[in-house]
Amino acid sequence: MDYYSKQINQLVEALSLLPGIGSKTAQRLAFHILNMPKQDVERLASAISSARNNVRYCKHCYTLTDDDVCPICKDQSRNHKIIMVVENTRDLVAYEKTGKFEGVYHVLHGAISPMLGIGPDDIKLKELMQRLQGDIEEVIIATNSSLEGETTAVYLSKLIKPTGIKVTRIASGVPVGGDLEYIDEVTLLRALEGRTEL
Numbered sequence: 001m002d003y004y005s006k007q008i009n010q011l012v013e014a015l016s017l018l019p020g021i022g023s024k025t026a027q028r029l030a031f032h033i034l035n036m037p038k039q040d041v042e043r044l045a046s047a048i049s050s051a052r053n054n055v056r057y058c059k060h061c062y063t064l065t066d067d068d069v070c071p072i073c074k075d076q077s078r079n080h081k082i083i084m085v086v087e088n089t090r091d092l093v094a095y096e097k098t099g100k101f102e103g104v105y106h107v108l109h110g111a112i113s114p115m116l117g118i119g120p121d122d123i124k125l126k127e128l129m130q131r132l133q134g135d136i137e138e139v140i141i142a143t144n145s146s147l148e149g150e151t152t153a154v155y156l157s158k159l160i161k162p163t164g165i166k167v168t169r170i171a172s173g174v175p176v177g178g179d180l181e182y183i184d185e186v187t188l189l190r191a192l193e194g195r196t197e198l
Contacts, residue, residue, distance in 0.1 A: 008034070032074055060131070062107045062124045064089045072096075072104055079103045082135040085128065085156060085168035087111050087144060095142065103140070106131060118148075120155060129159065138166040145172040145190065 004012065008030060016026035032194055033041055057063070058070035067072075072078065072092075082103030086092050092105050110123040132139070141156050143149035160167045173191020 044166070061105045062109065062127060063092055063105060081135055082140065083128075083131065083136060083138070084140040084142050086142050087149065087152075091142065091144075103138075108143075108152070111143055111146070111152040113151070114149040116148075123152075125156070125159070128156075130180075132160065132163055132165060134185065138164050138168060140168050144171045 006158070011030045011033065012026045015021055015029050016023055018026075033151050034043070036044075048105070049188050051066075054066045054068070055064050058065045058073055060073040061070060063072070079102050083106050084095065084101060084103055085106045085108060086095070087108050087110060089107055092107060095101050095105075106124070106128045108123040108125065108128070110118055112118060112120060112123065139154045139156070139160055143152045143156075157167050157169075171190070171194025173187055173194055
């Protein structure tokens with residue numbers, strides 16, 4: 001039995017397709033949208049439609065942008081000889097928020113995962129290798145420390161090292177405020193290996 005009208009049900013169903021949105025949250029969002037001023041709803045719908053129609057990959061780093069080349073790749077003050085490889089645009093944004101990385105990025109749009117059927121051809125690896133034919137000094141591999149991220153990092157390292165380009169991996173380990181007794185062995189080992197001199 002439907003509790004809502006057809007239009008409300010369609011809105012709830014559409015919202016529940018979003019990641020992390022269950023049926024109750026979708027219902028709350030639907031009723032919030034229905035109570036919003038009409039011009040705000042139209043602005044939201046227009047922003048969603050415009051983003052979907054106009055956002056594409058940067059032709060250099062493959063991050064999402066509404067221009068042919070993203071603002072980071074356009075920035076001549078950045079060091080274009082150092083490329084940080086990340087899994088997705090959200091990771092790029094996380095590093096940009098630190099304000100400390102002055103190189104450029106390459107977004108893979110995923111990680112190698114044989115379990116999920118995602119191989120090297122399913123992510124932006126060929127595009128990275130084409131970029132490395134230019135004047136590149138270092139590739140920083142900043143994939144997640146998950147099984148997929150580690151698999152991707154090892155694969156990338158084996159591909160890039162024969163080119164003579166320096167390959168580094170971000171350190172990972174104990175989070176600030178973390179208790180050692182609750183941290184897994186792999187994380188502790190990575191923290192030990194990535195230690196720095198004080």
